[in-house]
Amino acid sequence: MTAHLSLRGVTKKFRVRDRRTRRPAELTAVEGVDLDVAAGEFLVVVGPSGCGKSTLLDLFGGLTAPTSGRILVDGAPVTGPGLDRGMVFQQYALLPWRTAQGNVEFGLEATRVPRRERAGIAREFLDLVGLTGFEDRHPHELSGGMRQRVAIARSLAYDPGVLLMDEPFAALDAQTRESLQDELLRIWQRTGKTVVFVTHGIEEAVYLGGRVAVLTSRPGRVKRVVPIDLGARADVADLRSSPEFARHRHEIWTLLHDEVVRAQRLTGVSG
Amino acid sequence: MTVLLAVARRLSTVVVLLALWEAAPRLGLVDRTFLPPFSEVVAAWWELLVGGRLAGDVRASLTRSLSGFGLAVAIAVPSGLLIGWYRPLADLLNPLLELFRNTAALALLPVFVLLLGIGETSKVAIVCYACTWPILLNTISAVRDVDPTLLRLARSMDLPPHRLFRKVILPAAVPTVFTGIRIAGAVSILVLVAAEMVGAKAGLGFLVSSAQYNFAVPQMYAGIVTISIIGLVFNQALVALERRFTSWKASG
Ligand SMILES: Nc1ncnc2c1ncn2[C@@H]1O[C@H](COP(=O)(O)OP(=O)(O)OP(=O)(O)O)[C@@H](O)[C@H]1O
Ligand SMILES: [Mg+2]
Numbered sequence: 001m002t003a004h005l006s007l008r009g010v011t012k013k014f015r016v017r018d019r020r021t022r023r024p025a026e027l028t029a030v031e032g033v034d035l036d037v038a039a040g041e042f043l044v045v046v047g048p049s050g051c052g053k054s055t056l057l058d059l060f061g062g063l064t065a066p067t068s069g070r071i072l073v074d075g076a077p078v079t080g081p082g083l084d085r086g087m088v089f090q091q092y093a094l095l096p097w098r099t100a101q102g103n104v105e106f107g108l109e110a111t112r113v114p115r116r117e118r119a120g121i122a123r124e125f126l127d128l129v130g131l132t133g134f135e136d137r138h139p140h141e142l143s144g145g146m147r148q149r150v151a152i153a154r155s156l157a158y159d160p161g162v163l164l165m166d167e168p169f170a171a172l173d174a175q176t177r178e179s180l181q182d183e184l185l186r187i188w189q190r191t192g193k194t195v196v197f198v199t200h201g202i203e204e205a206v207y208l209g210g211r212v213a214v215l216t217s218r219p220g221r222v223k224r225v226v227p228i229d230l231g232a233r234a235d236v237a238d239l240r241s242s243p244e245f246a247r248h249r250h251e252i253w254t255l256l257h258d259e260v261v262r263a264q265r266l267t268g269v270s271g
Numbered sequence: 272m273t274v275l276l277a278v279a280r281r282l283s284t285v286v287v288l289l290a291l292w293e294a295a296p297r298l299g300l301v302d303r304t305f306l307p308p309f310s311e312v313v314a315a316w317w318e319l320l321v322g323g324r325l326a327g328d329v330r331a332s333l334t335r336s337l338s339g340f341g342l343a344v345a346i347a348v349p350s351g352l353l354i355g356w357y358r359p360l361a362d363l364l365n366p367l368l369e370l371f372r373n374t375a376a377l378a379l380l381p382v383f384v385l386l387l388g389i390g391e392t393s394k395v396a397i398v399c400y401a402c403t404w405p406i407l408l409n410t411i412s413a414v415r416d417v418d419p420t421l422l423r424l425a426r427s428m429d430l431p432p433h434r435l436f437r438k439v440i441l442p443a444a445v446p447t448v449f450t451g452i453r454i455a456g457a458v459s460i461l462v463l464v465a466a467e468m469v470g471a472k473a474g475l476g477f478l479v480s481s482a483q484y485n486f487a488v489p490q491m492y493a494g495i496v497t498i499s500i501i502g503l504v505f506n507q508a509l510v511a512l513e514r515r516f517t518s519w520k521a522s523g
Contacts (some may be wrong), residue, residue, distance in 0.1 A: 061427050081429045093424040097442045097519040106438070110428045138519045157427075 003072075004039040004194045005162060010069035011219075012055050012092070014252045029055040031219035033069070039161075042195045043189055044205040046256060047215030048263050053198045056220070060196060061087050083110060086155035088165040094139040100126060100150045101135040108152040108190055125153040128187060145176035148227045152184070156191065165197045169204070181207055202256065203240060206230075206248045214255045217263035224255055283513055307489045312496065315489035324478070329497065331473040332463060335391065338397025340459040347403045347455075348448060351410025355444075356436065361411060372408060376401035376458075389470040401462040402455035407511065409451025413444035446520065449513040456509045461503045475501070 004105055012035045019023040030052035037043045047053050047262050050066050058064040059071055062081040071078040073085070086107075095244055105124035113121060129149040139147055148168055155163060169177040185208065188195055199205055205212045206228055214223045289309050297301035319325040320491035354361050380397055388391035417440050426437045467476025475498050 063423065063426055081427050083429060085427075087424070087427040089423065091422055093418075093420040095421065095442070097445075097517075107428070109438070110430060142521070161453075205461070264468045 003036040004041070004074060005035075005037040005196070006070075006072040006075075007033045007035040007056075007059070007097050008070040008173075009034060010066045010071060011138055012052070012059060012064065020051030028219035030059075030215075031221055033220065033222055035213060035222055035225075037194055037196060039194055040192045040199065042208060042210045043065050044209030044212045045196065045198045045215065046202065046205045046212060046252065046257065047220055048201070048217040048259050049200070051215045051218050051259075051263075053215065054166055056215075057087070057166050057196065057198055060162070061085050063087075084156050084160050084162055085162040086158065088148075088151055088155050088163060088168045089166040090170050092139070092144075092151045093163060094147055094154075094248065099136050099138055100131060100142065100146075100153075103139070103150050104154045104157050107157040111158045113158075121157060122153075125157045126150070128156065128190075129153045129183065130181045143182055144172050144178070148172065148180060150176035150185070152187070153178065156187070156193075160193070162194045162196065163197065165258055167198055167200060170200060177204070184208065202249055202252050205252060207240065212248075212252055214252060214259075217259045226252060226255075284359075305488065307492065310509045311489045312492040315487075316493035316496065319478075319490060319493055321475040325493075325497065326477050327503065328473055328478045328494075329501070331471075331477075332467065332475045335467075335474065336398055336463040339395045339400075339463070340455060341458075342395070343402030343406055344400040344452060346399070347406035347451075349412055351407045351433050351448070351451075352414055352441075353442070354407075355411040355414025356440070358415075361415065362473070368404075368411075370407065372404050376404075376462055379402055380466060380469060384470065393473070394474075397466050398459050398463050401458050405458060406448070406451040409454070410444065410448045413447030414440055424500050430460045446513075446517050449509075449516060451505065453460070453509045456505050459503065460498065460505065464498055497505040 011031045012029045014027045014029055016025055017023070022103050025128045033056065045053050045056060055064065059066055060078070062071075062078045062085070062234060095106060100117070101122050103127055105118045108118045108121060123132075123135060126132060129152055131146060131149055131153065134142065134146065135167065137146075142150065152168070180206065184195075187193075187256070197208060199208075209228050212226045212228060213227065215221065216223045226248065228238060228248055230242065230248070233239060292306070292309040294308075295301050296306050296308045316325070325477075354364060366469070378395060379400070383393045383397045383400070387396055421439050421443065425439050463474070464476035464479070467474035468480040471477040475494055479491050479494035479498070482488070482494060
């Protein structure tokens, strides 16, 4: 396995204003993070609220630069955003004036794909996410789940090697979320993308992840990376109620729980 | 048939108002010297129309307000886009914009007359001036208030600035810009009529004020009614245009 994405001792500090003294201060969002993501791997990142998960994705995506440390994609340092990494946001980020088709084409317009071929490719990817027949709908005419499908199709359309997903299903109801999880796994298996998926949900992490990276409370460090082995998925009717699933769930819950307690104690002292 | 009914229902309040207007002076509820029955106003309106005076005044007013309004759109939309786009420029200009926005345009009318005389130039200029602010301020905030997740998306796709502007910021700004344009449409007529009342030799504002001066009360009301009809039509036209440009917002 070759590392597709790597973080080497990555620290990110933000300049902020202290709430009480109003003097400029530094806030360390993530500190000394080492993380390797293999090509074609599905890595899930979990951690207490505000521990720097989104910051980590922004660093991978090149939307923000690290204060220290190195970020590598295929061994080359990241200098900024690029079409080799596609981001999927919790708020979908669809262009409301464009149809589903137009939104997917928006992804293609940034590439060298000739204009004539865009419509066909966009239809293909809408089909891949199960939205055939909804090409001409505008975002406000689609359900939350459908909107996120469009956003996923858009990211897939310009064919990045990496998908960076920041709590993409957090705003959806449980049923929609579960069906999108299955959908995503299916797409991941078919396309062989490297996925970094941030979530609050422990079950979601265990269900989706090949490995789950648990972060500490702020400043975020990698507490542990838990490999997930649920056996052969196809053989089990209800994977979420299998004993392996429960064991992994409990393991991650325990790791997280300690951090949440620690975070509360920290804020209790300072506030 | 149902369409006709719907229109009838929407117009019913107007019909009631006009009926009241007709009845009140006739029943002696108000002095008909100051408020003649609606039918007399219609008769006066018809006379003005047949005599050709109305057409001249309408043409004069429309030319002024549309030129001022058009100029304002041509000036304020591009400058608003520019100012909104360059944040430092917006921060620099903000106090100035606040000052102008809060200075009633009509208070500056004497200044315009002093500088540009009482001819067409000063009237077009004051309309243009008054229309500029709502369009400019709306356009600036339209650009600045573009959904930040869309900007993040564009950045994550490494979209160059000109594409970001054309494909994200411009279309996202359209609805708010149109709100400004619609406000400016109403302002253009309001300010023009006031300007024409102060000093003009033609135009609907002049028609109303000169009719009042000569105590031609039905003619005065005829002028007022014409102004409100023009305002209504102008607004409806702008609303229709807005719908066309923001059809993605409505269903369908
Ligand atoms: N641009 C910024 N400027 C200043 N502080 C920031 C900035 N972005 C993030 N932070 C701070 O860095 C810390 C980590 O933020 P981040 O959004 O990465 O956390 P998160 O784990 O994604 O949180 P959540 O679970 O709530 O989504 C937070 O304390 C946040 O307030
Ligand atoms: Mg986050």
